[in-house]
Amino acid sequence: MEIVLEIHLVVAFLVVLFALALGWVPLGRRVMVAVIGLQVLIGVIAAGMLGASHQALPPAIWPHVAAALLAMFAYIIARRIGDRSASHAAPILLGALGLALVLVTVWLGWHMAGRV
Secondary structure (H helix, E strand, O other), rough: OOHHHHHHHHHHHHHHHHHHHHHHOHHHHHHHHHHHHHHHHHHHHHHHHHHHHHOOOOOOOOHHHHHHHHHHHOOOOOHHHHHHOOOOOOHHHHHHHHHHHHHHHHHHHHHOOOOO
């Protein structure tokens, strides 16, 4: 179980790094959707392993999951708007919102893990 949580933590740092470096360009927004999707999948595996070992999920899990999914949807919408419109402001603003949501998700995860 600990190894899955460590993998989840390492991929979280990867998500933040990609959000800072790549979330501002069209191809980077596609990468962000894929990386956040991978992170959500790893989180589902971790939650499933907790459930299989009859451990209760922490109460802060739902805001953590909601923030991660909202970040992914922000990048999805930013990519779609960027593909269909000539405006560059809306995708950049949604990318910034996605970055903020990624940071909130990491903050919630750190508090759940008791590392802060």
